[in-house]
Structures are given as C-alpha cells and as structure tokens.
Amino acid sequence: MTNFLPLVEKFHSLQGEGFHTGQSAFFIRLAGCSVGCSWCDTKHSWDKEKYPLIPIKKIIDEIKKARKKGASFLVITGGEPLHHNLDNLCQAINKETSEKDQNPIKIHIETSGVNKMSGNYDWITLSPKRHLPPKTYFLENFNELKIIINDKKDIDFAIDIKQEIMNKYQNLSSKDNFYKLDKKYYVQPAWENARGFSLTIDFVKNNPEWNLSLQTHKYLKIK
Numbered sequence: 001m002t003n004f005l006p007l008v009e010k011f012h013s014l015q016g017e018g019f020h021t022g023q024s025a026f027f028i029r030l031a032g033c034s035v036g037c038s039w040c041d042t043k044h045s046w047d048k049e050k051y052p053l054i055p056i057k058k059i060i061d062e063i064k065k066a067r068k069k070g071a072s073f074l075v076i077t078g079g080e081p082l083h084h085n086l087d088n089l090c091q092a093i094n095k096e097t098s099e100k101d102q103n104p105i106k107i108h109i110e111t112s113g114v115n116k117m118s119g120n121y122d123w124i125t126l127s128p129k130r131h132l133p134p135k136t137y138f139l140e141n142f143n144e145l146k147i148i149i150n151d152k153k154d155i156d157f158a159i160d161i162k163q164e165i166m167n168k169y170q171n172l173s174s175k176d177n178f179y180k181l182d183k184k185y186y187v188q189p190a191w192e193n194a195r196g197f198s199l200t201i202d203f204v205k206n207n208p209e210w211n212l213s214l215q216t217h218k219y220l221k222i223k
C-alpha cells in the first residue's frame with residue numbers, strides 16, 4: 001500500500017472548472033501520467049521521477065492547514081492521480097480530518113478513468129480521453145463528465161460516450177435510474193484553441209443537456 005506519493009504541487013485556490021467553479025478548494029497534484037493528451041496543460045507533471053516522494057502524513061498536515069483557512073474540499077489531481085493506489089491516502093484523510101464536531105473533509109478527484117478505481121470520493125470528475133477511453137466502471141460512477149473539445153472529433157466523442165452512459169441506465173432499476181438525474185455533463189474548450197471554443201459554444205447552444213465549463217482560474221491568472 002502506498003504511504004508515499006510523488007507530489008508536483010499543492011495549492012489553495014478556487015475550483016476553476018465544472019460544477020464547483022468558484023468554490024474554495026485545496027489542490028494536490030500527484031506526479032505521473034502516461035495517457036499523453038497532445039493538448040495537456042500539465043505536461044510537466046508526466047514524469048514522476050522528477051518529483052519527491054512525500055509521506056501521506058505530511059500531505060494531510062497541509063490539508064488540515066488549508067481547511068482551517070477556509071478550503072471547503074480537497075481536489076486530488078495530476079498527472080493522472082489514479083495511476084497510484086489512493087486507498088491509504090483517502091482512508092487517512094477521512095480519519096485524520098474528522099473530529100467530534102467536524103465531518104471529514106470532502107474529497108474530489110479529477111481523473112481520465114484509465115485505471116482501476118482506488119480510494120473513496122465525494123465527487124468524481126471524469127474527463128475521458130478519445131485515444132484512451134475509461135474503464136467501464138467510471139461510466140456508471142462519476143458525478144460530472146467533462147469532455148475537452150480540441151477538434152470536431154471530440155464533439156463526436158462527447159455524443160458517443162453520453163449515449164454509452166444512457167444505454168447503461170436502461171439496464172438499471174428505476175430507483176438507480178433516479179440518480180442519473182444528478183449527473184452533470186460539461187464540455188470544456190481546450191485552452192487557447194479558437195476552434196475548440198467555437199465548436200464548444202455551438203454544441204451547447206444546440207444541445208442544452210450539456211453545459212459549458214471554462215478554466216476560470218486561467219482567466220483570473222491564479223493557480
């Protein structure tokens with residue numbers, strides 16, 4: 001079990017993307033990613049050998065400090081955070097951040113879904129990639145789906161993957177089916193790609209069950 005994790009950075013900011021945009025959050029960015037998206041904005045995180053292995057205990061001390069300063073949830077991102085087994089990390093966070101007058105801090109994850117699930121989360125942002133689709137598990141277990149739009153093929157991918165998810169719901173009981181209403185669907189333009197922006201806007205105009213997600217932190221020039 002993993003008691004040390006390679007850490008690129010940690011920072012307290014506002015969640016810039018998706019459903020929780022604008023909310024105070026503490027981020028940990030784990031190193032390592034072999035998914036290889038051409039437009040990835042965190043390529044510096046891909047090589048985990050470049051980053052120090054940090055004890056989980058130390059990461060949790062930082063989470064506790066950020067929570068005292070107002071962070072209302074933790075976002076685990078990367079790199080691809082689920083390249084690592086996060087069972088121990090999540091278990092320890094839940095244990096160490098719960099007190100008699102306080103629930104454990106909520107844990108969110110940003111993932112492409114290419115690995116087996118590990119850890120436990122209050123919010124799963126699934127950002128599947130066309131060239132390396134996610135494990136089936138994630139198609140039933142996510143809170144928001146966030147497709148990055150870089151070219152027209154990404155629009156087709158968004159339509160296809162949502163259809164695949166809807167087909168799965170048809171096999172669920174009516175009680176389970178109820179939960180599908182809670183899921184959010186976002187398209188997010190690839191940063192600084194004008195074609196991606198116009199494709200995304202046109203798509204949302206014509207497909208109102210999809211929402212626009214912008215990387216607001218980049219406009220604000222904050223982390």
Ligand SMILES: C[S@@+](CC[C@H](N)C(=O)[O-])C[C@H]1O[C@@H](n2cnc3c(N)ncnc32)[C@H](O)[C@@H]1O
Binds near residue numbers: 040042077079127189
């Ligand atoms: C850097 S990734 C890390 C988490 C995980 N590897 C993943 O892709 O979901 C965090 C989020 O940023 C998105 N992203 C990465 N590069 C982007 C870019 N150039 N423009 C817009 N979104 C981007 C990813 O799709 C993902 O939703």
Ligand SMILES: Nc1nc2[nH]cc(C(=O)O)c2c(=O)[nH]1
Binds near residue numbers: 027
């Ligand atoms: N402010 C801010 N919000 C974010 N939401 C997802 C991010 C990520 O890189 O995973 C991110 C990030 O890097 N910064």
Ligand code: SF4
Binds near residue numbers: 033040112
């Ligand atoms: S999966 Fe995430 S971190 Fe990895 S290359 Fe793609 S966007 Fe970047």
Ligand SMILES: [Mg+2]
Binds near residue numbers: 041042
């Ligand atoms: Mg980012």
